Amino acid sequence: MVASAAMLACVAVAAHPVAANADDTSTVGWVRLAQLSPTMTPVDGYLSPSAGSGTQSPQNTQSTQSTQPAMTHATYGTMSQYQPVAPGGYTVAMRGAGSPATANPLATTQLAVAAGQAYTVASFGTSAVKLQVLNDELAAPAGMAGIRVIEASRQSPTASVLLGTQSLAANLRSPGASPYQSVAPGMSALVVTTKAATTQTVSTNLAANSTYSVVILDGAEDVARVLVVNDASGMSAMPKGGVSTGFGGTAEKAGAVGSGAQTVPALWVILAAAGFGVVAFTARRRFR
Amino acid sequence: MKWQPKHARPHQWFMKDGRPSLGRVAAAALGVAAVVGVTAAIARGATTSTPAAKPPAPVVVPIASPTGDDASASSSPTADARPVSIDIPVINVHTTLQTLGLDGSGALQPPTNLTEAGWYTGSPVPGQVGPAVIAGHVDSFNGPAVFFDVKQLNPGDRITVGLSSGQNVTFQVMLVKHYPKTDFPTADVYGARPDPELRLITCGGAFADGHYLDNIVVYATLAK
Numbered sequence: 001m002v003a004s005a006a007m008l009a010c011v012a013v014a015a016h017p018v019a020a021n022a023d024d025t026s027t028v029g030w031v032r033l034a035q036l037s038p039t040m041t042p043v044d045g046y047l048s049p050s051a052g053s054g055t056q057s058p059q060n061t062q063s064t065q066s067t068q069p070a071m072t073h074a075t076y077g078t079m080s081q082y083q084p085v086a087p088g089g090y091t092v093a094m095r096g097a098g099s100p101a102t103a104n105p106l107a108t109t110q111l112a113v114a115a116g117q118a119y120t121v122a123s124f125g126t127s128a129v130k131l132q133v134l135n136d137e138l139a140a141p142a143g144m145a146g147i148r149v150i151e152a153s154r155q156s157p158t159a160s161v162l163l164g165t166q167s168l169a170a171n172l173r174s175p176g177a178s179p180y181q182s183v184a185p186g187m188s189a190l191v192v193t194t195k196a197a198t199t200q201t202v203s204t205n206l207a208a209n210s211t212y213s214v215v216i217l218d219g220a221e222d223v224a225r226v227l228v229v230n231d232a233s234g235m236s237a238m239p240k241g242g243v244s245t246g247f248g249g250t251a252e253k254a255g256a257v258g259s260g261a262q263t264v265p266a267l268w269v270i271l272a273a274a275g276f277g278v279v280a281f282t283a284r285r286r287f288r
Numbered sequence: 289m290k291w292q293p294k295h296a297r298p299h300q301w302f303m304k305d306g307r308p309s310l311g312r313v314a315a316a317a318l319g320v321a322a323v324v325g326v327t328a329a330i331a332r333g334a335t336t337s338t339p340a341a342k343p344p345a346p347v348v349v350p351i352a353s354p355t356g357d358d359a360s361a362s363s364s365p366t367a368d369a370r371p372v373s374i375d376i377p378v379i380n381v382h383t384t385l386q387t388l389g390l391d392g393s394g395a396l397q398p399p400t401n402l403t404e405a406g407w408y409t410g411s412p413v414p415g416q417v418g419p420a421v422i423a424g425h426v427d428s429f430n431g432p433a434v435f436f437d438v439k440q441l442n443p444g445d446r447i448t449v450g451l452s453s454g455q456n457v458t459f460q461v462m463l464v465k466h467y468p469k470t471d472f473p474t475a476d477v478y479g480a481r482p483d484p485e486l487r488l489i490t491c492g493g494a495f496a497d498g499h500y501l502d503n504i505v506v507y508a509t510l511a512k
Contacts, residue, residue, distance in 0.1 A: 027463065028509075030482045082417075082482040084509050118482045138480045209480055210418070233418030234480030236410040240394035242469040242503035243423050243489050250427040250436060251495030 028084040029113035030136075033092065034122035035074040036152035036175065037129045038218045042097040043106060045071035045080065047121075050089035050110060073097040077152075077217045079120070079229055087115045092131055094123055107131045118232065120213075124175035126154055137180045137211050138232040144182040146211035146231075151176050153224055156194035159216045163188050168214065180211060190214060194224045202226045209234035371407045371414050373450035374422060379437035381405075385449075388423060396489070399424060402433040405488075414449040415457035415484050415510070419477070422449070423489040426500070435490035439464065439504050447486060447508055459486040459508035466492055466502050477505050484510045 033045035047070040071080040074097070089112055093105035107123055109131035118136040123129050140146035149161045149169035161168040161178075169178040185208040193199045194216065200223060206212060211231040219225035375382050388406035391397045399406035405424035412418035424435030445461040467473060477487055486508040493502025 032482070084483055136482065138482060139475070140480070211480065230417055232480040232482040233412050233416065235408070235418075235421070235478050237390060237394075238474065238478055239390055239396040239408065239410070239421075241474065242467065242472040243396045243398055244491070244499060245398045245423055245435065245489065245503075246426040246433070246491030246495070246500045247429045248427065248495040248498065248500070249430040250432055251500070 027086075027115055029087050029115055030082040030084055030118040031070075031090065031092075031111065031113060032080045032082045032118075032120050033071045033074070033094075034079040034120055035071075035076055035094070036150065036215070036217070037123040037125055038076050038152070038154040039126045040076065040094075040106065040123055040129050042073050042075045043071075043094040043123070044069035044097050044099065045074060045121075046091075046093040046095065046101065046105075047083065047085070048091050048093075049086075050091050069095075069101075077215070077225065077227065079215075079227075082118060085113055087113050089113075092121045094131065109133060120150075122150070122152070122175075124152065132175070134177050136213075136231050139234070140180075140209055140211055141182050142238060143185070143208050145185045145206035145208060146180040147183055147206065148180040148211075148213055149178040150213050150215045151178075153194060153216045153218050155218045155222050156198070156216070156224060158194075159224070160193045161214055161216075162191040162193075174216070177213075185210075190226065190228070192216065192224060192226050195222065198223060200224070200226065202228065204228045207233060208236055209238060369413055369451040369453040369455065371420065371422070371449045372452050374405055375448045375450070376438075376441070376445070377448075378445045379440055381434065381437070383424075383434055385422065388421075396421070396423060399434075402428045405434050411478075411487075412484070413451070414459070414486055415451070415455070417482065417484055419479070419481050419485040419487050420449070421478065421487045421489065426491045426504075435488065438488055438490050438506060439466075439492055441488075441506055446511055447488070447506075449486070457484070458511040459484075460511040461506055461508050463507040465505050465507070467505065468493070468502055469500075472503060 031047055033047065035043055035045070046068075070083060071078070074080070074094075089110065091108060092111055093108040095101070095103050095105050107129050109121065111119060111121060111133050113119065116138075118138055120134040120136055122132055122134060124132045134150070137146050137148075147163065147168060149159065149172055151159045151169070151172045151174040153159065153174050156174065158171045158173050160170050160172070163183050166181070166183060168181055168183075172178050183206065185206050187203065187205050190202040190204050191199060192202060192214075204212075210233045213229045213231055215227040215229060217225040217227065370387075371385050373382075373384050383404050386399055386401060386404050386406040388397050388399065388408045390410070396408055397406075402425045405422050407414075408421040408423065411421040414420040414422075424438070425433035426436050426438070427433045441461050441464050443461050443463065447459045447461065449457045449459070451457065477489070486506075488506035488508070490504050491500035491502065492504040493500055495501070
């Protein structure tokens with residue numbers, strides 16, 4: 001019985017689950033579409049894998065068929081949600097809202113999506129509308145927020161933006177985008193100066209470890225419409241390392257030895273010892 | 289023991305007619321074994337009946353839609369909603385959620401309840417932009433805990449999180465990864481994301497010095 005218990009223990013130790021390491025976590029990139037042309041009529045936005053790019057759609061990503069608009073009836077100032085897509089080449093097309101997918105697009109562009117990278121594909125301009133690909137940042141330095149300015153106003157050819165006293169963009173030309181800057185998180189006043197002497201203050205609350213875009217649009221009465229868009233969000237406080245979520249009750253055991261079996265060998269040992277004691281005692285008396 | 293004539297031998301419990309009685313000794317041995325066994329059983333029972341380890345009746349939260357079609361409708365839950373339940377039908381996980389914070393060292397606190405998972409309050413509300421973090425124990429000292437079968441998840445498997453607002457958000461598994469705790473990829477797991485995502489975290493791998501050496505992380509994106 002002792003031997004069989006020992007064998008069981010050996011079998012239990014031998015069965016060790018092997019960690020299955022697959023590829024990296026950044027198996028997708030992200031794309032959102034934006035209609036930021038003040039003269040463009042409402043559009044449907046299409047995102048489709050480029051022919052021959054070898055782009056394969058993983059089962060968890062949006063099926064990017066050119067017949068299904070990713071953004072429908074998008075008016076000036078509309079930004080879609082981000083879509084996770086497989087890395088590879090894509091074609092973005094904007095067609096008049098309600099037009100068939102086969103209609104000639106008003107504007108198209110090519111986009112190379114890298115894993116772990118996010119993009120905004122925006123319609124920019126007035127007389128000659130074109131699509132422009134902006135690289136979006138997901139990460140900000142630890143504990144900070146990242147923020148940039150997208151100038152898409154016709155009324156105001158340039159814009160300057162302050163966050164508190166920190167300059168985010170100085171005389172940024174339209175259409176265009178500033179680089180991201182790191183700022184302190186929390187409630188802040190966004191001071192937007194468009195035309196000379198036209199200044200407005202927008203209150204905004206920026207979360208740590210998150211990124212934002214400030215979008216300057218045409219507004220009523222020559223006062224710009226200011227959108228603050230959340231690009232990416234993370235933790236308000238970044239945890240350190242992993243998590244201790246186990247006590248070992250199921251660790252390294254063969255499937256045949258279910259939970260609760262660990263006390264059984266101990267009982268066997270006690271019983272075997274007791275039995276051995278009896279035999280030894282009796283034998284000792286007999287042989288004396 | 290010095291030899292003595294039969295009549296002079298001290299009478300002991302295991303003696304009968306001046307000789308050791310096999311029957312009496314065997315009976316005593318069995319009795320001792322029985323006491324030890326019962327004691328062990330009671331100790332085991334006591335362990336499993338501590339509040340943390342006792343498996344209460346699982347709280348079954350109704351899943352709003354088997355197809356998960358409500359995910360798109362709930363893609364922008366109200367900001368003050370909180371996740372209250374998680375359902376992973378493929379591994380039969382149906383549990384309420386507690387809230388988790390960080391401990392003194394800055395690490396994510398594990399749930400206090402072995403049969404309940406927990407949502408990290410510093411992560412986004414599930415369904416909002418960014419990675420919502422839900423952790424659960426893989427086991428107790430004796431047997432499986434709430435996230436024991438999380439390692440069995442495969443890409444495409446669905447996870448539904450119930451919110452205090454009554455909405456449900458459905459995710460689908462993208463990746464299941466094993467990491468040594470000494471080399472935990474904080475940026476991959478907790479880093480900002482531009483779409484609503486979910487992370488499930490539990491323990492795995494080898495067990496040494498009272499700790500599992502690995503974490504298992506499930507990466508999920510909003511179900512389409």
